[in-house]
Amino acid sequence: xxxxxxxxxxxxxxxxxxxxxxxxxxxxxxxxxxxxxxxxxxxxxxxxxxxxxxxxxxxxxxxxxxxxxx
Amino acid sequence: xxxxxxxxxxxxxxxxxxxxxxxxxxxxxxxxxxxxxxxxxxxxxxxxxxxxxxxxxxxxxxxxxxxxxxxxxxxxxxxxxxxxxxxxxxxxxxxxxxxxxxxxxxxxxxxxxxxxxxxxxxxxxxxxxxxxxxxxxxxxxxxxxxxxxxxxxxxxxxxxxxxxxxxxxxxxxxxxxxxxxxxxxxxxxxxxxxx
Numbered sequence: 001x002x003x004x005x006x007x008x009x010x011x012x013x014x015x016x017x018x019x020x021x022x023x024x025x026x027x028x029x030x031x032x033x034x035x036x037x038x039x040x041x042x043x044x045x046x047x048x049x050x051x052x053x054x055x056x057x058x059x060x061x062x063x064x065x066x067x068x069x070x
Numbered sequence: 071x072x073x074x075x076x077x078x079x080x081x082x083x084x085x086x087x088x089x090x091x092x093x094x095x096x097x098x099x100x101x102x103x104x105x106x107x108x109x110x111x112x113x114x115x116x117x118x119x120x121x122x123x124x125x126x127x128x129x130x131x132x133x134x135x136x137x138x139x140x141x142x143x144x145x146x147x148x149x150x151x152x153x154x155x156x157x158x159x160x161x162x163x164x165x166x167x168x169x170x171x172x173x174x175x176x177x178x179x180x181x182x183x184x185x186x187x188x189x190x191x192x193x194x195x196x197x198x199x200x201x202x203x204x205x206x207x208x209x210x211x212x213x214x215x216x217x218x219x220x221x222x223x224x225x226x227x228x229x230x231x232x233x234x235x236x237x238x239x240x241x242x243x244x245x246x247x248x249x250x251x252x253x254x255x256x257x258x259x260x261x262x263x264x265x
Contacts, residue, residue, distance in 0.1 A: 017185075025181050025182050028174075028178035028181055029158070029174075029175065032178065033158045033161060033171075036162050036167055036170065036174065039167050040161055040167065045167060045170075046167065046170040051170070054173055054174060054177060055173075058173065061181060062180065062215065062219065064184055064188070065183055065187050065211070065215060066212055066215075
């Protein structure tokens with residue numbers, strides 16, 4: 001019984017973490033889609049500012065991803 | 071003597087159902103129906119892989135951590151990334167829009183990868199299940215990311231250098247798309263380690 005309760009607690013912790021990640025990723029996907037939808041609607045390509053913002057975000061994530069700093 | 075509780079497919083199936091419900095309550099109801107099917111398929115694929123691991127691997131330590139727990143969180147992270155197949159990339163029209171959309175999807179994918187990488191590394195003799203990341207998986211993610219990043223760079227350069235080469239651009243974009251999908255597959259398949 002103790003093990004089952006411990007498992008349940010861990011599962012809730014996992015679920016919360018996974019849900020947070022999932023929501024963040026989902027929100028980013030929506031933002032990207034909205035940005036491209038706007039470009040299509042306006043008949044234009046990405047601006048320099050849009051490129052810069054996206055490239056900076058990718059660079060920041062990659063720096064953390066490839067770092068061993070916990 | 072009955073089997074270990076964590077070997078029960080019924081428990082896992084209900085746990086997934088619970089988590090799926092939580093996802094819905096936390097906003098996933100807004101995912102379009104066609105993408106919901108992909109998310110469910112992604113979750114169930116990982117669960118099946120995890121269950122396969124549980125039922126085929128001998129248990130070396132009584133009281134050890136349920137092996138499928140890290141796989142579960144991987145599956146959920148992957149499930150959130152499955153939707154990559156059709157988001158910004160789906161609506162783009164011009165080559166510049168397409169490569170921007172591809173990078174936007176890639177950035178979202180990186181967020182999922184970083185979330186996993188940020189977990190403490192798993193240790194073999196951990197007696198209590200806890201969120202952790204497998205070193206081998208992290209390495210796989212990093213290598214796949216490098217491939218994806220370079221493929222995106224190649225596609226971007228192709229668009230800049232040869233804007234009239236539609237066939238070449240399409241090929242470069244396809245390669246980049248496949249590289250990003252490869253990153254997703256790494257997250258989905260390299261799991262099943264003890265947490």
